[in-house]
Amino acid sequence: MSSINAKTQRIKNFALELGFNGFGVAGEESAKSVKKYKEWLDLGYEGEMSYMSRNKEKRFNLDAVLSGVKSVVCLRTNYLTADKDMEFSLNKDRGDISLYALNEDYHYVFTERHRELEKKIQEEFDGCQTKVYVDTGPILEKPLAQKAGLGWIGKHTNLITEDVGSYYFLSEILVDTILDISEPALDRCGTCRSCIDICPTRAIVAPYILDARKCISYLTIELKGVIPVEFRKAMGNHIYGCDDCQVVCPWNSLAVKTDEEAFFERDGSRQLIDLMLMDDEAFRKRFKGSPVKRTKRRGLLRNVAVALGNSGNLSAVDPLIDALCDHEPLIRAHVVWALGELLREKALPILKESLAGESEEIVKNEIKLVQATYS
């Protein structure tokens, strides 16, 4: 009869054969990470991400997710396919999309692979119960991954692995039996603070503490309404997520790439003006099966309008004037701001004429803001 170690090793080998790039096993969630998470919630740093404070019972108690859970198989899947440096921020006419979102929605890619691994675990540990998590459920996946030895939580709050970097997805399989538990990973950030210093919106308010409400990933993806004015200039050309803190991280200078086809950048323009011109149908076609569709057209074009406002590109003025008639008030509101940024006082007569019949409060507020700034 095989030992637990031998069975765990066979499961690990199978996971690597399936295409996972990292494997580790954690025991229970630590009281320290639960306490840290509760303190973070108490500060309100999750903003509008109410799902982060829902299901607390499950998030702080794995047993409520899978009764009798004893081990958590933590998995890493690399998604990096192309180098990225800070040069991207200089191309102001092109929208920057976070590396993980340039390709297929990873949830689709992962489903079959996890099912196969679940079957293998159930085969090795006959009769055991399992539950898969791919970014979908209330568990503290980064502290678990650190406990499972996959990497450490960096000062930017992402997980980093020595000799691999941080461009990867995490996923988990909960198991109600004891597997061979891994050694936790040690923090290797040292005195470095590059991620803290580069953050355009100063969202890393202290080492290891992120105020998500200021984070460009939150502002461009999670936030559904108007982007607070104080963050718009700092958003630069970011239109979906932000990788800045990961790009400057020294551990990513040798980040490992994957040849997984689904993770290569899909075709389609990222020129801001082209994106601003997308109607509903064009948006659906361009971002079908992509993580970007999460913002819906109105969220993405809101972000594109801000990026155009930051671009200094006067060729964007005509498309923006056309977008003043867009059926989405959220888009119109940010287009008003963008025209103010590009044309300053010259925007005033255009806004007055185009928006004489404007009835939406969020758009009127933006007009008042531009008027107050440039009158």
Ligand code: SF4
């Ligand atoms: S940039 Fe430096 S401080 Fe930030 S996560 Fe990387 S190593 Fe840690």
